[in-house]
Amino acid sequence: MARAFVFPGQGSQAVGMGQELAEAFPVAREVFEEVDEALKQNLSKLMAEGPEGDLTLTENAQPALMAVSLAAMRVLESESGKSLSDMASLVAGHSLGEYSALAAAKALSICDAARLLKLRGRSMQKAVPVGEGAMAAVLGLSLEDAEAVAEEAAQGEVCAAANDNADGQVVLSGAKAAIERAVEIAKGKGAKRAVLLPVSAPFHCALMQPAAEAMEEALANATINAPSVPLVANVVAEKVVDPTRIRELLVEQVCGRVRWRESVLYMKSQDVDTLVEVGSGKVLTGLVRRISRDMTGVAVNTPADVEAFLSSL
Incomplete structure (x- = not known):
């Protein structure tokens, strides 16, 4: 049997997320610094100290959640001496988590993922007036x-x-x-x-079409490589590796349905029995057993979680 690494979406953000990792591991701090530099914004300070209202803003929450996921991912790789492909056979992410999954699999750079998510969050927020x-x-x-x-x-x-x-x-x-x-x-x-x-907005429906158009333009100019581990994409619930197809699906994903239940069942059909949730919170870990009693979820977002996971390798 095999593992898949999965990456959380919006709603998993919390003030203080990633701080224990940053204090314990220099490679985690480096990820936060990379993201701050890419965005020309002190996002790591906002993540550490809040205020919560500002962190919850879509344009901040999306790159912040990716940053925590990639910090945890870098820690796992550096502490284990193994690459993602040594530890997992598939990756997947819930909505914005798909960008985290692609950055983890080296299909996107962390800097590009941060900038794309900043734009994605801002575009989704602007697509529909607040309250409508x-x-x-x-x-x-x-x-x-x-x-x-x-x-x-x-x-x-x-x-x-x-x-x-x-x-x-x-x-x-x-x-x-x-x-x-x-x-x-x-x-x-x-x-x-x-x-x-x-x-703050009605995500993943036809009202997001202006945001999809903004992302289509941005993604056309983004460098996307073949991922080191296949991505199980939200909108098709099956694995993809072709960069052109990934680009198309990231655009479709803005208005399209997040087919998470089907994605998990697809991973099960590919002999995955353990989903490792890398990043903030435990939302996806909580969903695993509701989808399939034969599968196990493990959350990795603190130094203790890292230690426990490494001992299972």
């Missing part, structure tokens, strides 16, 4: 039932299943009024919970 879009988590309904809820709630507005995270955990995204209708419809159809999420 929304997202909601629907728990306890299948993807098919959640899609039916979205269709009924749309009434001519955008309303779509944006994240298929696990069995019975789907996130809807779209116009605010449509999402509010969807929450009530979902409750009427037997959802255990249907709640609006505290997000």
